[in-house]
Amino acid sequence: MNELTRPPIDVRFEGLSAPVDSRFAGMTFPAYRHFLDFEPVRRHPQAPNTPLVMPVALGAFVTGEPVALALAEIREGQTSNAEMLSLFVVPAYRRRGLGTALLNSMGAFLSRMGVEKAMGVYMTGQPGQEAVERVLEKAGWSKPEIRQLTLRCTLEEARRLDWYGKYALEEGYSVFPWKDLTETDREALKESQRVTGWIKPDLEPWKHDAEGFEPVSSLGIRLHGELVGWIINHALDERVVRFTCSFIRRDLGRRGKIVPVYTESIRRLSESTGFVEATFTVPIRHRGMSNFVLRRSAPFLSFSFLGETRGTTKILTR
Ligand SMILES: CC(C)(COP(=O)(O)OP(=O)(O)OC[C@H]1O[C@@H](n2cnc3c(N)ncnc32)[C@H](O)[C@@H]1OP(=O)(O)O)[C@@H](O)C(=O)NCCC(=O)NCCS
Incomplete structure (x- = not known):
């Protein structure tokens, strides 16, 4: 079956709280896995003076199975801003609009929490760059601008x-x-x-x-x-x-x-x-x-x- 003939997916989005299905841990970067305890955390725990942030996660389920994860953070004391940290769809469900729908739902979810502006930073030169840029475009995010070179x-x-x-x-x-x-x-x-x-x-x-x-x-x-x-x-x-x-x-x-x-x-x-x-x-x-x-x-x-x-x-x- 090619992607054009794939049937629509019956997907459910849900705001996550602890404890989460352990399969979600594989859907974000290792450095952010501690966010899934949903305690106020520091982005890099080894940097004790960094600001505390509150993790926010939206999971996608198909017939009760976790298939996608959007993860964001809200800094303590800056609750009108949020930063998207990762977006992941399991390979079997990609290219069916799920990533875009999840990102849009995350926007609505954050907005209901009082967030007015969301931002995201990603690195080029990684596999999946085209997909993520297309998803951002479809979900109405601003045209990405170069911030930093990383070597x-x-x-x-x-x-x-x-x-x-x-x-x-x-x-x-x-x-x-x-x-x-x-x-x-x-x-x-x-x-x-x-x-x-x-x-x-x-x-x-x-x-x-x-x-x-x-x-x-x-x-x-x-x-x-x-x-x-x-x-x-x-x-x-x-x-x-x-x-x-x-x-x-x-x-x-x-x-x-x-x-x-x-x-x-x-x-x-x-x-x-x-x-x-x-x-x-x-x-x-x-x-x-x-x-x-x-x-x-x-x-x-x-x-x-x-x-x-x-x-x-x-x-x-x-
Ligand atoms: C990025 C990701 C979340 C997108 O999920 P998805 O469910 O496939 O997203 P959608 O189906 O809503 O949209 C994907 C779009 O990217 C396009 N796309 C996918 N791969 C592409 C590629 N290699 N080149 C160009 N476009 C590509 C698709 O065609 C689609 O656009 P279209 O609707 O105009 O055809 C998913 O690919 C993923 O989990 N990747 C690995 C993790 C990752 O890189 N996350 C981003 C950084 S945290």
């Missing part, structure tokens, strides 16, 4: 990149573990940002370290003692570390000066931690860094992954 590779590969170890820190520069930043330094930095606005707002370190950071490889950069930059990283799990935020004062010729600090950060990860992979995320609007990833790094990695995250939103109407 993933082993630390061993990173150490073979041509820039690794090639440039030394120039005279006057020094690095220190970000965990050693004093409160006085931090207050002085905030004050200088308030007065002169020299840091790109999305790279302000307090937006990235407030919820915890990887202590060995997150580094501050000083020039003649003055704090001029930072690399702030996060553990995603016990194997993978994410280079989340890196910044150096604009007038210092950014990339040239920060590359040796990347080397130092990767070296410390390799020598003093058990991490084996690194993910670099770069907001696409930071052209210098995006080019560094696209031109100086990605082409030279044989077993790496390069993708974009794309974001999409939908205003929910009651």
